[in-house]
Amino acid sequence: MTGTIQIALLRGVMPIGRNRVPMAELRALLTDLGFTDARTLVATGNAVFRSPGPAGAELEALLEKAIADRIGPTLDVMVRDAAAFARIVRSNRFPEDSAAMPSRVQATIFKTPPTPDQSRAFEALVHPPEKARVLDDVAWLVHPNGISASPLRPTDWKAAFGKLSGTARNWNTLSKVYEAAQALA
Numbered sequence: 001m002t003g004t005i006q007i008a009l010l011r012g013v014m015p016i017g018r019n020r021v022p023m024a025e026l027r028a029l030l031t032d033l034g035f036t037d038a039r040t041l042v043a044t045g046n047a048v049f050r051s052p053g054p055a056g057a058e059l060e061a062l063l064e065k066a067i068a069d070r071i072g073p074t075l076d077v078m079v080r081d082a083a084a085f086a087r088i089v090r091s092n093r094f095p096e097d098s099a100a101m102p103s104r105v106q107a108t109i110f111k112t113p114p115t116p117d118q119s120r121a122f123e124a125l126v127h128p129p130e131k132a133r134v135l136d137d138v139a140w141l142v143h144p145n146g147i148s149a150s151p152l153r154p155t156d157w158k159a160a161f162g163k164l165s166g167t168a169r170n171w172n173t174l175s176k177v178y179e180a181a182q183a184l185a
Contacts (some may be wrong), residue, residue: 003036003050005082005184007177008063009109010045011167012075019073021045029070033062037184041176045075046169048180055081060111076165078109082181089178092171093133093140102171106141110166113137122160125152139166 010026012019023040030038030049038049054062056079063077080088088109092098098105114122119134126132130150131142143150169177 003052004055005181006035006049006051006055006059007080007082007085007181008045008047008049008059009078009080009167009169009177010047010067010075011078011165012073013043013045015043019075021067021071021073021075025071026067029066033066039180039184041180042173044173045167046173046177048177048184050184055079076111076167078111078165078167080109082185085178085181088138089174091135091138091140093135094131094142097131097142097144098171101142101144102175104143104146105171106143106147106168107171107174108139108141108166108168110137110139110161110164112164114139114161114164118161118164122157125156125160127151 010021013021023043026047027038027040030047035049035051038047040047051059060077060079063079064075067077068074088107094105113136114134122134122139123132126141129144130152133140
């Protein structure tokens with residue numbers, strides 16, 4: 001097995017509608033691009049695969065263009081190699097909450113890290129019982145009453161982070177993606 005294990009997280013994928021990306025088509029696309037061992041998890045745009053190259057921003061751009069050209073939706077893709085993804089999982093700021101209520105702990109992985117000012121502005125918007133901590137390129141949040149009951153709105157995110165692109169996954173999904181990447185190692 002050659003190539004670096006990569007994790008691609010597609011932003012805004014929905015099971016129906018204009019941002020629909022069938023996972024079988026995504027796997028076929030990855031294979032056609034020369035990647036191996038392509039696997040997808042959960043129907044919201046999570047892929048694990050081996051890449052002989054490219055990596056980082058070049059790989060993100062390649063996938064964004066290929067998805068738009070072949071499948072249809074124009075959306076952002078965040079890519080991390082297995083080591084970077086493991087760092088994200090290990091950096092979970094709320095491990096006790098993740099164990100107790102994994103679907104209510106969320107990590108938003110940004111394409112590029114927010115500035116310290118953006119991070120502080122966002123953390124200041126969050127009030128108990130919710131919790132937030134931004135670390136490097138990830139904003140960790142706990143929504144004890146569920147994300148739909150959160151007082152945070154998209155306008156709050158935009159006020160704090162501007163046009164910074166990111167995609168959110170709950171702890172359940174992050175764990176499944178991490179396990180899939182480990183299985184390829």
